[in-house]
Amino acid sequence: MNNKEKLRKAGLRPTKQRMIIADILLDGINRHFTAENLQNEINSSGNSMSIATIYNCLKKFRNCGLIKQVESSKDTAIFDTNINQHHHFLDEETGKLIDIENDEVNLHKLPKIPQGYLNNGVEVLIKIKKQI
Amino acid sequence: MNNKEKLRKAGLRPTKQRMIIADILLDGINRHFTAENLQNEINSSGNSMSIATIYNCLKKFRNCGLIKQVESSKDTAIFDTNINQHHHFLDEETGKLIDIENDEVNLHKLPKIPQGYLNNGVEVLIKIKKQI
DNA sequence: TTTTACTTTAAAATCGTTCTAAACTACTTG
């Protein structure tokens, strides 16, 4: 399925700007990035786009499940092209994230989900720091 | 150990402002809060403090391990008085966090920590959503 | 004491992100 079809399937109009972003993000390679990172990539691909459009687009893509947003207390939002359930190592010093595939973690015993709620995804974060 | 001693032990001068905050936060009760939440509590305790001082103090307290900061992609930083290793339920709609004690989760099989790094804490986040 | 280093403060600045409202474009319906 090409990117135009992916966008349509997600209920998004395949505009010129969304196609540029889809071509960068939906190439099957897993990466973590910020809005600013993406703008730089757009620029180096010879295109350009308002930062407002980039934010709009990232929000739409995320809400449609084309990308994920990482839970992180950094000051900048971090997005992830890996949309499968998976986990992360986090180097708190540098903010660097490394993917952990789902099958590398085995969670026995989970707590009971609070009354009236449904489980909507489990994320394991392993904080790491450089050895000295 | 009283709060003055706790601050000294953490390497922090027990100033008037830090004592006011310590008296609110270090009462043994686990809670999640923002800088603004704390300012409101300071105000209702009959005191007042510059917001810059509150941020300074929260950063110092966190760096000394007197409180923790929660990994969260909300726009406001969320702090936690529970400094033991523990986990969270997160309602992504509302941002509400609920503690999960460490012994309610059992992680068999963890991935190998990347070369040159040390494990610095594991956090499990269970995203939940309201049943409809 | 006197000195020195650290802390607090109000106000300004910064930075990521969202809003505004006007121009533009994709899609729908006739």
Added chain:
DNA sequence: CAAGTAGTTTAGAACGATTTTAAAGTAAAA
């Protein structure tokens, strides 16, 4: 295809959380 309409993009302004500034204040050391 033509015309309408609903959704999209944009630059720039606005916003809100947090940090910086620099001057005044305070705790601890000498």
